[in-house]
Amino acid sequence: MTDCLGQLDPKSTNGERQKWLSVLARCTLKDLQHHWNELTKSEANLSNLPYRFLRKAETGLVMVRGRAGGDGQQFNLGEVSVTRCTVCLDSDHIGYAYIRGRDHKKAELVAVLDALLQTNRWSQKIRDTFVMPLASAQEKAKQNRKSQIATSKVDFFTMVRGEDA
Amino acid sequence: MYVAVKGGEKAIKNAHRLLAEKRRGPKEIPELSIAQIKEQLSLSVSRVMAEGSLFDEDLAALAIKQARGDLIEAIFLIRAYRTTLPRLAYSLPIRTDKMAIERRVSATYKDLPGGQILGPTFDYTHRLLDFDLLEASDAPPSEEQAPDAKKSQTENDIQASETDMPRVLGGLLNNEGLIQVEKLPENENEHPVGDLTREPLEFPVDRDQRLQNLARGDEGFILSLGYSTQRGYARNHAFVGEIRLGTVSIEIQPPELGFTIDIGDLEITECETVNQFQGSKTEPPQFTRGYGLVFGQNERKAISMALVDRALRAKEMGEDIVAPAQDEEFVMSHSDNIQATGFVEHIKLPHYVDFQAELGLVRRMREEQQDTPAQQAQTQQAAE
Numbered sequence: 001m002t003d004c005l006g007q008l009d010p011k012s013t014n015g016e017r018q019k020w021l022s023v024l025a026r027c028t029l030k031d032l033q034h035h036w037n038e039l040t041k042s043e044a045n046l047s048n049l050p051y052r053f054l055r056k057a058e059t060g061l062v063m064v065r066g067r068a069g070g071d072g073q074q075f076n077l078g079e080v081s082v083t084r085c086t087v088c089l090d091s092d093h094i095g096y097a098y099i100r101g102r103d104h105k106k107a108e109l110v111a112v113l114d115a116l117l118q119t120n121r122w123s124q125k126i127r128d129t130f131v132m133p134l135a136s137a138q139e140k141a142k143q144n145r146k147s148q149i150a151t152s153k154v155d156f157f158t159m160v161r162g163e164d165a
Numbered sequence: 166m167y168v169a170v171k172g173g174e175k176a177i178k179n180a181h182r183l184l185a186e187k188r189r190g191p192k193e194i195p196e197l198s199i200a201q202i203k204e205q206l207s208l209s210v211s212r213v214m215a216e217g218s219l220f221d222e223d224l225a226a227l228a229i230k231q232a233r234g235d236l237i238e239a240i241f242l243i244r245a246y247r248t249t250l251p252r253l254a255y256s257l258p259i260r261t262d263k264m265a266i267e268r269r270v271s272a273t274y275k276d277l278p279g280g281q282i283l284g285p286t287f288d289y290t291h292r293l294l295d296f297d298l299l300e301a302s303d304a305p306p307s308e309e310q311a312p313d314a315k316k317s318q319t320e321n322d323i324q325a326s327e328t329d330m331p332r333v334l335g336g337l338l339n340n341e342g343l344i345q346v347e348k349l350p351e352n353e354n355e356h357p358v359g360d361l362t363r364e365p366l367e368f369p370v371d372r373d374q375r376l377q378n379l380a381r382g383d384e385g386f387i388l389s390l391g392y393s394t395q396r397g398y399a400r401n402h403a404f405v406g407e408i409r410l411g412t413v414s415i416e417i418q419p420p421e422l423g424f425t426i427d428i429g430d431l432e433i434t435e436c437e438t439v440n441q442f443q444g445s446k447t448e449p450p451q452f453t454r455g456y457g458l459v460f461g462q463n464e465r466k467a468i469s470m471a472l473v474d475r476a477l478r479a480k481e482m483g484e485d486i487v488a489p490a491q492d493e494e495f496v497m498s499h500s501d502n503i504q505a506t507g508f509v510e511h512i513k514l515p516h517y518v519d520f521q522a523e524l525g526l527v528r529r530m531r532e533e534q535q536d537t538p539a540q541q542a543q544t545q546q547a548a549e
Contacts, residue, residue: 078215154283
């Protein structure tokens with residue numbers, strides 16, 4: 001899988017999970033629903049997947065912190081809207097979602113996917129149909145943007161002026 | 166003193182209806198969509214998010230639409246909305262050194278690792294009105310302007326590999342010890358981070374509270390104060406060491422999970438200034454620094470914030486406090502445009518009882534003055 005995280009340690013025990021949560025958090029609801037619909041076409045028992053809410057989707061705030069000079073004393077920069085949701089499958093696998101924004105449907109779907117990704121039955125399937133294609137799409141978009149931005153890379157040169165020549 | 170008034174419900178209702186009509190404008194003109202505001206007035210959205218102190222583009226765009234483009238009114242709406250939401254967590258400090266760069270320039274080094282990337286900037290435009298924009302056009306902005314995006318794969322790979330962009334101040338200048346190191350408090354985890362949204366402002370304050378105040382402070386106010394430092398009201402001649410614009414990940418550690426997760430991206434502008442050097446008998450001369458960090462794309466605010474941050478560090482640097490920009494009580498008490506507009510604008514609301522009292526006082530004083538001309542001087546003194 002393409003590494004589109006960079007910051008979290010993929011070697012840690014929760015590395016895989018951190019990676020998929022990060023990828024899912026960055027998807028649009030439309031993308032998630034599209035992949036979900038494709039998946040449920042072939043896997044009928046997913047379309048009526050039973051699960052219960054441990055925490056219904058709710059929107060709140062996360063206070064974002066920065067550091068003076070980028071690496072100094074911490075300070076509170078401002079808040080960001082965040083939605084969280086927790087679901088539990090019949091198999092007792094618990095799925096969590098914390099996503100930026102206020103999309104309750106997306107948070108619920110991400111939580112369900114997080115739970116499914118922890119099951120032996122669905123893990124590989126969800127990775128193949130969701131996480132990998134979405135991760136590579138995100139990575140591709142990032143690289144494309146980087147290439148576009150790189151076109152404005154500039155080489156300034158200084159000129160000697162007048163009598164100093 | 167403001168004394169509450171009653172009545173006028175019908176007039177108020179009608180006034181709000183008129184406001185709604187005015188906001189919508191003529192029906193034959195299509196209504197603005199939130200997506201249009203978000204994508205095409207994105208710098209307004211950035212400002213509302215920064216000063217509303219809430220990063221949410223959709224809400225900021227909605228507020229701008231509702232406020233008829235009055236950005237301070239929009240900021241007010243955002244501030245009011247945020248009070249209705251619970252705080253779920255504090256993020257880990259964002260890593261601006263890991264930013265996905267949209268723009269990165271330095272005014273102090275011409276050649277620097279990672280290069281200078283102009284990105285989407287107004288700099289070097291001629292500030293001539295573009296009359297082509299008078300007409301809406303469905304055509305994408307001239308494709309020929311971005312030929313390099315289709316450069317050979319190798320070239321793109323080379324560019325992509327040049328992702329390492331060390332911090333100019335912390336990285337380059339610090340190697341020689343020429344610049345102050347940002348100090349970390351001892352036992353950082355036990356050191357509470359000041360939060361102006363939770364604790365009332367009490368002076369003196371620490372730099373964390375000052376930076377929070379400046380980050381959400383009024384752009385115009387911070388700009389003018391920054392300008393005042395350049396004009397000599399607090400000497401600390403500044404260079405822009407680095408400006409970065411781009412996105413960073415927001416990471417939190419929910420207690421129920423016990424590990425760090427990444428919840429999405431945040432657009433941010435960062436500015437670091439290199440300021441006048443100082444030294445003492447014990448320390449060799451070195452440059453000092455100021456820091457600006459703002460939600461969204463807002464370079465003007467980030468630069469101004471860095472200038473004012475540096476000026477406010479006067480006490481820490483052992484400088485005389487001689488100018489408004491160095492006075493933390495003055496700066497922090499007046500930087501918030503919602504507080505300012507609330508107090509300034511409230512004087513237009515009914516003050517009938519208050520004014521009646523003043524009116525009575527002036528009448529009585531005039532009567533007294535006519536009665537005893539000898540008391541004139543005394544009465545005037547009392548009035549003052």
